[in-house]
Amino acid sequence: MSSVSSSIDVAPGAIDCARQVPGPGSGGSGGAAGSGGPAESRRSRARRLLGGKRLAPALLLVPAIVILIVIIGWPLVQLVVVSFQQYGRAQVFGQAAPFIGFDNYTRVLGDSQFWQVLARSFLFCAVNVVVTMSLGTLIALLMTRLNKFFRALLSVGLLLAWAMPALTAVIVWGWLFDTQFGVVNYVLTQVTGIDFIGHSWLINPISFFAVAAIIIIWQSVPFVAFTIYAGLTQVPDEVLEAAQLDGAGAVKRFRLVIFPYLKSIFVVVTILQIIWDLRVFTQVFALQGIGGVREQTSTLGVYIYQTSLGTGDYGAGGAIAVIMVIIMMAISIFYVRQVIKEVEL
């Protein structure tokens, strides 16, 4: 069976590994910004290895490649196979699955709902990324100004939000926004004097996505804030001081000094956010169970789940998943190339 359930995991998995690979590279470039020494010597050592024993690095990669092939490659192959088959619940339990060529793909691409879902996912992703990046950067800048105690307090708060399981977060936020008994409606009624009790936040797609965005952004800001804060500590104080003496204000200093220093980090984090927010599943899926209209609020991940597990049409679900993997791979390749470019600079 797992060929199918894992099909949903494939895209995220593939992305996660792509994210692991260039990790050290980006760290290296960050280090290079601070002090040229260590990165320099690491690079020359790598060159020596390549020149001397060409096989050694390849051999070192073997275990990782084997694991990748088993964990990600095989389910991905299964996914592609299923997307070309007529695959329903009976096939899950062992019946033969006939191949039907591109039927699943033509069905999916000819369905207007698929295009709606795709457009909705990209729009939702764009909003999430912009807000997450802005908030994360502001909090990181704030952390550089705080004293030790408040910085620790803020870090703990961020860590708690980050550590909370997504499903738990949705349930708690769902309670806050509950139609009948929610705190949000109660407070709004008390503050504005307008009766908000009984107002459903999820029934309107726009406010549904607003609630979903709050939950997702709340949980992804900590990562952005910590990463950028780590980068900020690498910006040499002397340069900032010099800029200040030359009369650059806070905004100018950020734009002309800090941002160029941290450009590679911003690029990496932004692309990671794009990938994460595009494949968001738990938050939207769980919120749909609380309220709202599924048809108007499905994003790509949820749509794949509903098509395959919900209606038992695993073939079409597989086709959508393959399309999603291709989109994700396009973004990943762009991301890896960007990182390599940064390293080469």
Place this chain on the structure above:
Amino acid sequence: MRKKLGLAALGVASMLALAACSSGANSGSSSTPEAANIRVWLNGTDTPQAARDYLKTTFESQNPGSTLTIEEQSWTGLVDKLTTSLSGSDSPDVVEVGNTQAAAFTSAGAFEDLTDKYQDLGGDDLLPGFVTAGTYDGKFYAAPYYSGARLVFYKKDLMAASGLTVPTTLDQYISNGVTLAAANPGVSGIYFPGQDWYNALPYIWENGGEIATDDNGTWKAGFESAGSIAGLKEVQKVMTTASVAPKDGNETDPQVPFCAGTVAQLSAPSWVKGSILAPATATAPGCPDQEANLGVFALPGKNGGAASVFAGGSNIAIAAKSAHPELAYSALKIMLSDGYQTILGNNGLVPAKKSLASTLGTDDVAKATAAAAANAKLTPASPKWADVEAAGILQDFFVKIAQGGDVPTLAADVDGKINAILNG
């Protein structure tokens, strides 16, 4: 590592010691299958605690050395969960499945064939509608577990304050609901959350509509028919003028608003009485102080008598991939035994055996349950019906109706979607 082995050995030794203690009375019977742990999946809180305890104790005394674990699953998303777990290597042994969902799994070969055990389990004494739901292609896969009919629970004081009596026709029930809602701001005259499609079915059936009909192997969805449209308009009237329930809420835990005092009439499965009267310390607290104020009647039909309501309930089956089918069958047999089914009956669930109907008792709930059960109907008998449910098509449809959408347009739209799935 050595430490771990030592711990494991200690664990095994203590388990053996425990097993020896519990099997003292039965020692000597060696024909029993190899001892193992059996996993039984029950859904939601419908099965009362007394029945769970009975199942575990009886099973473990009948099968010395074996243990039985009850794992509670959520009704929401159950079809997905069963599909993934029953096909995997970590399959549970005995599973409960909604009666309308059973066909999806019997037709796919997910359950073990119980045809030769039909007589042993109760034979013709089993509820016929549920036997049909558990049968596919002439083979019996899933036994009836319990049934339940939907009743209307109401607050006696609110009815009396508005000078109303128990309704005798569906129209009177609706107008009572509108009156109660108007007289008590913030209170639902009839509690009707938008996703609750089960409660919308009687309005459609009483007006002569159908969900879908089988026309020589081709399914034809029926929400567009004149009868259905009339029923759907009544549903919309109740949702928009008699109910303050969330327009996109679902039907779970109706005792919460009921006990919070924001519901005058509540149409719900018969076992919800237990939830309403559950102690305030329960995980889903009820309001036992309302017992004297709690009235109940069977939903009246268009022309008097009991309306056709949705027959909720469950089937139980043994997973085809169960590693211990013999032990699983032993557990399943206990769940269909008179002792176990009597506990269900005493808790407002219609027992799986017709001969045990009297265990429901003689109170108002029992009488109303009997009246409703006699007229209960099922959803279309298609293996793909579960997909319609799992896709949330009906939930979306009724949420849009609750929002005041145009009924004929929405009905045409939903019919197209149902046709596509049932005939796909």
